[in-house]
Amino acid sequence: MSIAKRIIPCLDIKDSRTVKGTNFVQLKDAGDPIELAKRYEIEGADELVFLDITATEKRSSLLSKLVTRLSQELSIPFTVGGGINSIQAAYTMLQHGADKIVINSAAVLNPGFITELSNEFGSQCITVAIDAKKSNVEWQVFTHGGKKASTLELIQWARQIVDRGAGEILFTSMNHDGTKNGFAIEPLKQLVRACSTPIIASGGAGTKEHFYQVFKETNVEGALAASVFHYQEIPITPLKSYLNKNNISVRIS
């Protein structure tokens, strides 16, 4: 049996609560992250991602408290991100029980940071997230939660991320995020071809067929979504049975 494709709910955290924006702007409260995380574990989520978008100085201490509690409550792996821009900040998260950390803007601002993290903690716990938008022909990389354009092109940046020692890439298409029209198949195919690491697809999930499509048509290792899981529009247990019936290798417990 081959390795299972991963279904990954993503929880955006602000002031220790789960929120979800659509198109990176509007925010809605989607509840207590610990309760939501426990529900996802029971429903069969393979992994969880927590992105802290708290914009105050309290962020890192709130986040490390949350990580401590998550590590006590969960027996599946979880990844934490949001403003991690130093070895010390990454160490704190891993020490408190996070399995992986995810960075985005900090990597664009200082690509050497990926190498530093990888040398310190090993590539297996370093995920780099890429937010990109298609403008004319090129996929352009954005930072700061999709607010700032960079000069980087998606595939070149992805190759650099892998060369610098990251263990995984989480790709969000800003054109697709929040639309519920399906994942960005074309750039995902290109990423899978260009990178030797696992690729996680994000942005655009609206139906269970979208998950089938992304696993069938691209060789991504996992698919991530937020609101469709938070509001139970696509419950995880039936989603995984559906994928399993359609010959996508998923973990059924």
Add this chain to the structure above:
Amino acid sequence: MNIGIIDYGAGNTMSVINALKRLEQNYFVSDQPTKLEQADKLILPGVGNAQKAMLQLRKKNLDDYLKAINKQVLGICLGMQLLTEYTEEQNTDCLQIIAARCRRFNQDQKVPKIGWNTVQFEDTPLFKNIPKSSYFYFVHSYFVPLDKSTIASTNYGTQYSAAIRKDLFYGVQFHPEKSGKAGLKLIKNFIEL
């Protein structure tokens, strides 16, 4: 029963602690051979770089202690690989307790391997009452090929060791502390061996 967790800076120590707490198991964490000697069994956790890990173990004289030990030890992930002779990861000599050598995954596989995979095993006490072909969570770039020490296997391009054993030493390549119910059961089985 008291479990000693060997502290040498491994990344998953907290997760192992939390798994033992969930099992309501007494435990302590230490890097001192004299203290660890008071434990009934030991867990060698492991996430990170093999060469750094071996340096830490040597610095704390934990390498000689482990080689001479007379109690059951469970190595997890990198902790399992450290029990072998050698790993291709930066050409590192390991503890040489189990005669196996760790290799890097083939280039046509995505590396690191990250995710859940089924594990195949025959009747063996470490996997007692765990359903056949249960899923466990793996994160690694190097692997132990099938060997006489293999007690469970899994697949990633090639069939390889998911668990190994020699005498009192057990090693699992996956993370039982992150593998849901099956993983907790495996830790419980190790405690009850």
